[in-house]
Amino acid sequence: MSQVYGRVALIGLGLIASSMFWAMRRTGLATEVTGYSRSQETRDTATRIGLCDRICDTAAEAVEGADLVVLAVPVGAMGDVAAEIAPMLKPGATVTDVGSVKRHVIEAVGPHVPDGVHFVPGHPLAGTEHSGPESGFAELFDNRWTLLVPPEGTDPAAIDRLRALWEGMGALVDEMDADHHDLVLAVTSHAPHLIAYTMVGVADDLRRVTDTEVIKYSAAGFRDFTRIAASDPTMWRDVFLTNKDATLEILGRFTEELFALQRAIRTGDGGHLHDYFTRTRAIRRGVIEAGQDTDAPDFGRGRAKT
Amino acid sequence: MSQVYGRVALIGLGLIASSMFWAMRRTGLATEVTGYSRSQETRDTATRIGLCDRICDTAAEAVEGADLVVLAVPVGAMGDVAAEIAPMLKPGATVTDVGSVKRHVIEAVGPHVPDGVHFVPGHPLAGTEHSGPESGFAELFDNRWTLLVPPEGTDPAAIDRLRALWEGMGALVDEMDADHHDLVLAVTSHAPHLIAYTMVGVADDLRRVTDTEVIKYSAAGFRDFTRIAASDPTMWRDVFLTNKDATLEILGRFTEELFALQRAIRTGDGGHLHDYFTRTRAIRRGVIEAGQDTDAPDFGRGRAKT
Ligand SMILES: NC(=O)c1ccc[n+]([C@@H]2O[C@H](COP(=O)([O-])OP(=O)(O)OC[C@H]3O[C@@H](n4cnc5c(N)ncnc54)[C@H](OP(=O)(O)O)[C@@H]3O)[C@@H](O)[C@H]2O)c1
């Protein structure tokens, strides 16, 4: 894989940005990568671990002369960051982002992007429960989908180039409309995260079952929820506040179905339960066949545990 | 580890029973292990893969002369199986089970256990989404808790011996009252499973988001739910029907909390969301410190994927 961009600027140096740096370096996709994060602490850590070719003290400095600028901060902060860097953007450059919600980012960032600069919003569907500059790794995007949601009229060449970058980082790339993206993600990510947070909160709240019991006996299913519910609180607060409508719609559907299953339990309708539980297995098979998860029991951790 | 029982009979030859066999064989915990499953197909598979020292054509034959009889069938089938084997039980033998619900098993099995035979119900808190005789492995119970729930007045020597067997199979062992067990498991296992089944069902049902999209983009969180929702439908139907009260109580609490979080999203109360999401992280830390899960991002599968 050869170079796709000259200079790339990463604004925000957390899990996603640091993974992008290591993935770009793996196959030399950019000539130089500059980085900026708002806190001195994160910038110092980045310098110490060799994250980016150059860490800058201001966003303006990082962006100057960049061919691609990647906004990798929480969704709620995208607008302010875009306003800050807008004056420094080079004509012909591309601005993208990696935010988990797309309609909101388009509305918050779009107006700041000057004429002559391309804006191609994106979202890599890959992540872990860890965050910060030290959590990134080059393989994060391998075989995972990245969705690009370019507004109508975007220069096709700018889209193609960004696509080439993501493919170079190992990702599969699809294009999609922003509203559809936000609905699909409400199903595959936002609602599941809220549900996991809720279940872990309930366990923590119960008087009659202690936290010690919840922790010791978590291997019976609960621990998968605790992993999801350990994700960054700021990132997720912003996701729910900015993808409100789609998330609430899916949660409404979820509550309806949950009530139907609760009724089946209450009335002893084993047939309904059995049918429902049989139907959901097909989706799992699909996920495995599509290469989006491992078929090893317990994600393979079963045999590797301490 | 030396021998704990002479002859052990496994009734039911699925994930749990087959894992017990491999775990017992690993350190020679029993002199001979006999096995029985209701279907010829499962018995043939067991014979083919060398599961058990001897596969029997009837439960009666498997149980004859056994020092320990393990009931490893779905919770709803425990009573019938106990009635069938009761006449063959050797005086001084111990009957145990591995069912995921304990009050129901005690009520269904207890009355069939003859005088002079010990009854020590148990539940290993370890499993995977796979089932059947070929899904077992010796390490399944390593460092996982097994809960014993002996009825009052049970012979302490019989309890100690069963505890020694589980410890020999790698497990940590606790004793607990049956009702408390059923409440704790409703929190750590039964409610999470129902919630995961529900969320996967919702995804499958939506008209505006296709199954293909749900599958391709599952890595954003949803795929963890699909794993849980791929568990055996019969086993889980039985769990919900026989642990009805505790499951419904926890689901009621869950729904209350979910409504509160939905309200926070609707009213834009970011502070409430951020606080809630911060609190749930402590539980995850506890799970990892207790050695009940790995701290590797994405359960370690992130770097090992295809
Ligand atoms: N984590 C995932 O699973 C995942 C997956 C796909 C997409 N995303 C999206 O990717 C973006 C970054 O997520 P991440 O996981 O990489 O985050 P992260 O590891 O938590 O890092 C966040 C970065 O944003 C900066 N930041 C936080 N609040 C800010 C603010 N108010 N103004 C300016 N900068 C701020 C942080 O700076 P300091 O460290 O200097 O405070 C840090 O550099 C988010 O939009 C998220 O929705 C995340």
Ligand SMILES: NC(=O)c1ccc[n+]([C@@H]2O[C@H](COP(=O)([O-])OP(=O)(O)OC[C@H]3O[C@@H](n4cnc5c(N)ncnc54)[C@H](OP(=O)(O)O)[C@@H]3O)[C@@H](O)[C@H]2O)c1
């Ligand atoms: N899977 C878990 O994660 C897990 C964890 C802890 C405890 N448990 C408990 O362990 C027990 C066994 O679960 P498993 O996962 O090992 O099951 P499994 O792999 O699905 O195997 C079930 C076994 O039970 C037999 N069986 C099914 N229905 C029966 C019936 N109506 N009458 C008699 N035998 C019947 C099957 O026989 P055929 O194959 O011949 O049909 C098979 O031998 C259940 O009580 C479950 O609650 C499961």
